[in-house]
Amino acid sequence: MESYLELQVHRSHTIPKPFGGDHLTVACQLDAALPGYLSAAFHASALKRTAQFIAYAETDFDRPHIMAARLAAISPTDISAADPLAQMAKALILLRPPQIIQAVYGTVPPGLIGLLARFGHDPLRDPADYRLAFNLFSQPENRARTKLLGQIEGKITAKSLRIIARIDPIFLRPHVLERVRSETALEALHEALALIRRLVQSATDATLMESLDHLSPRDRDLSKWIEAWLRKSERLLITPPIPVDDPDLRLIPLKDLDEVGRRFGNCLGSRIAYGALGCRLYYEWGRDQTAAAIELRALSGGAWVIEQIRGTHNQPVTPAGLKAIRAKFSSYGVLSYVAPGLGRAGSRLASLLRAYDLADTDADEEFDDAVDGIVEELADLVDHA
Structure with a gap:
């Protein structure tokens, strides 16, 4: 003792x-x-x-x-x-x-x-x-x-211990670990890795690890690394509603969103996450000398709706072009947003009131005459406000 x-x-x-x-x-x-x-x-x-x-x-x-x-x-x-x-x-x-x-x-x-x-x-x-x-x-x-x-370096925390115990082997490198700041972030990273492996055929362990060795210092949470891999996607998580042999509509592969976005002068290249997660699809229309990029949004029950239709440089598509595009998608069961009763003048009224998502509705000349006067009066009020 x-x-x-x-x-x-x-x-x-x-x-x-x-x-x-x-x-x-x-x-x-x-x-x-x-x-x-x-x-x-x-x-x-x-x-x-x-x-x-x-x-x-x-x-x-x-x-x-x-x-x-x-x-x-x-x-x-x-x-x-x-x-x-x-x-x-x-x-x-x-x-x-x-x-x-x-x-x-x-x-x-x-x-x-x-x-x-x-x-x-x-x-x-x-x-x-x-x-x-x-x-x-x-x-x-x-x-x-x-x-x-x-x-x-320094003290070992329980968080670091649990992350290292669970992290996928390809991420076992100090400069990757310092970017995984929580177990929640680790779960998201593992989900991203599973998605990359599913969508990108070239994403072998060897190529993934090589890319991790060249991480940008600005990529502090690995989001840029994930997005760069998703831009190489050759597959989709979902089955598109339009047959691949449709003569008027071309599904834009995720790996082509940047190129098509540059050609159209729009932000398609920034939509990679939506496409990779299976909640959006992107199509290109090229009939009747009408060039348009169309975004579809997934709904419950396997349905789809046209989210937006834009011409080059985000310019509006002609009413005739819009009508043809919507009719084609409708034939495959794709839905459209509607604003009952709005025509061309109603579309102008929607724009004036900053309801821009209603500004592409088809023309209805009977409604035009009834609304034109309202549009002009509202415009006068705005000009003199």
Whole structure:
């Protein structure tokens, strides 16, 4: 017991670092069985505290004699006591961190103690993370993951531990890890990777990893890397509503959106995410000397609706062209937005009132005469406002 008393004296020369939560509840139980344990735990080093927290996590406190016996079996001194909690408390004070880990897990994998020393003085919120750390170092297939843990500077957080344990192997590089700031971001990154692998035939592990080695410093969340790969998509997530042999409509492949956007002088190239996620489709119309780019939007039940129709440089398409385009899509069950009763003059009124999405409705000359006067009066009011 002399070493125990020496430790109690030594602790007075260090600054206590309290902890709370369930870990404090366990420490108080041990302190009730062996007075002085709580103070010793508060004065322990970061590594020693972590080793004790691991013992807490692995102990069945309905049967504490099991952990007490495991600790006693590895102790170089006699720590026997009538109360198994007192025996456990003595062992946790007297044993060195590697000995505690040996008793708890049965083995101490190379590198694990170095990692545990970097957890800091505070306990991890989820005790299961300690077992996660042990599993990473005890399984040879995780060598790349443990190597990456060793490349992190400073304190190791539970978040970093969980991300490295789960992240896809192609992302196991320090400059990628620093861009994955949360487990939510990791989930999104894995969804993006699955989408790229599904849509881009050339996206092998080798080509993906090579591209990661050339990340732009400006791509701080990997969104530009993801988008660059999606621009190479040869496939779609959904089945288009228009047959591929239709003579008037050409489905614009995702990989061609940039080129078509430049040709039309519009922003098609910026719509890659909508197309890749399967919620939009893009078509090109080239009949009757009418050039138009059409965006379809997915609806529930497998339906589609025309979201917008634009000519070159986003200019409006002629009423005759609009009518032909809508009729063609309608023949395949594609819906259109409607504004009942609006004709050409009504379209002008919609534009005046900044309801621009109604400005492409077909002409209705009977309605024109009735609305023209209203348009002129409103225009006068606006001019004199």
